[in-house]
Amino acid sequence: MLTFAEFTGINNVLPEHRLSGEDLIAAKNVDIGLTKEIKRRGGFTESSDQCHKNVWQADGFMLATCGSVLTAIHPNGDRHVIHPALGHDRVWYCNLPDGRTTYTNGLIQGVTDGLTGVERSVPAPDSLGVPDAAFGALHPGQYRYYLTFVRLADRIEGPASASSEPFTVDQGGLRLGGLPELEGHAVNVYLSGHDGEGAYLAGVATGRSFEYSGNNSALVLPCRTLGAQPFPVGTLTAFWRGRVLVVQGDVLWASRPNAPHLSDWRDFKALGSRITAVQPVLDGVYVGTEKDLIFLSGTDWVGLAHVATKRGPVVLGSGVSAPGDKIKVGDGSGSGEAMLCIAGGEIVAGFSGGQTVSLTGNRYRTTVQEVAAAFRVIDDIPQYMAVPQ
Incomplete structure (x- = not known):
């Protein structure tokens, strides 16, 4: 049996012959406690023998694709077909404050309350009569x-x-x-x-x-959708200060405030390279690209300032939100809203104000290209998970 007097973590950066007896190159099926203890990761119970992909935790229900069918699964076991033919491509989600969840695969988009699904937007009439x-x-x-x-x-x-x-x-x-x-x-x-x-x-x-x-x-009630366009169909999606953000290649679009089905032609920002993550915080939005992690600083969409963090390319799908007080910064912890992603091969945390911290610098690096990521707390242990896709 392998035992540790004091476990210091995983290190795949140093050559194996330079590692101390307190390091591991890799660890599988284990949890690391808050005092550096190692224990076996808890097992699981099978609840369905169907293949479920694109799993997402919504407000009071779970979403997953079973074959090509997007399905809402409720805690009592009830299942509702949200979209009968969404396909097999990766699905990107966004939880809205009203309890609904948006979904998109880059070609088909919609929104659901867990019971039914409808198109995300309503088209403009193509004739005038x-x-x-x-x-x-x-x-x-x-x-x-x-x-x-x-x-x-x-x-x-x-x-x-x-x-x-x-x-x-x-x-x-x-x-x-x-x-x-x-x-x-x-x-x-x-x-x-x-x-x-x-x-x-x-x-x-x-x-x-x-x-x-x-x-x-x-004639007194004005048309409030004059000049608008249907919300663009994209991939990665996030909610920030009343607006829904969505990615199209290297362009980040924003919906109209409090109108997630509408956008204006000018409400976009070109980032210069393919966008791989979008994670809002209180006073800005972190945008990962294939070149760098960018912080769009500000509280108003129009006035967001472009700040390069120089953390390196961001892995597609690696961005997640996390509570700042669960992330170690120096001898203490962060605060407020935060985000985690894989940038430059390292796990990087970002906080309000544009402050970024590498959590694995000089200890762990990865060359993975795409992941499905999540943040959770199990038995008071914060965990960042990134599963290669």
Whole structure:
């Protein structure tokens, strides 16, 4: 039996002949205690003989792909099909403050409450129908109109269509025919003011036609999705200060505040190389790339400042959030929100303010290219897990 008077950790950096009797090159199926004691890692009990991949802990339920089916699994054993054909590619998730979880594989994206799944965004109408004259109380003059789809299941409203061409109202009303249709959605019709400016709710169409005969004073509710676009389909996803962030290659997109289904064309940041991790903290966002770990410093999306940490390339999927007080820094511990990732082959912790600390420098390095990572606390022992993919 191998015994240690004082275990100092794993060291795969020094040559084996230079290691002391207190080091290991590797350790499998063991836990390291807070006082450096080594004990056998706890076993497991099989709960299903199906193959579960892309496992994720959501708020009150678990998500996993079984074959190509995205499934929600509840503590009582209930299972709900969230998406019947998500495929076999890796799935990226993000827990939202309202209890829902977003999911995406880079081609298909959605959001679920653990019971059903719906598309993440609502598309903009691709046609405007045909305007015609009608009788009503509008002031005679020039007007424009816009259309949006509204999902009936949750009342989520998509981006507005492009503006119609100006048309003349001379009989006080407007009739629209040939309106676009989308299953499970209604159409909101917005009408401009008398001079063609703005967009105000005129009514809701549930079929192919719509007519407005009201007066100008009734047009008061503005279109809040004017100028927006559906949230981009990407991969890595995170939530930060009311916005959802998502990665497309080397570009980081942000949703509109408190509207995770919408974005604006200008709300993106190009990082210069493929993004491999996105981990927000209180006053910024850590973004891992194939070249370096970047800290986007600030509390407002528009004003985020780019700060290079020079920690080296970040492994895809290695970023996780963690409580700062569970991470050792010098002779003490950190505080507040923190994150962990593999950067430059080392496990690196990042804190608010952009402070980073290598937890394995000069002791442990890895050459892994992609992982599925998680942070947990078992028997008061903080553990960072990164499983090669």
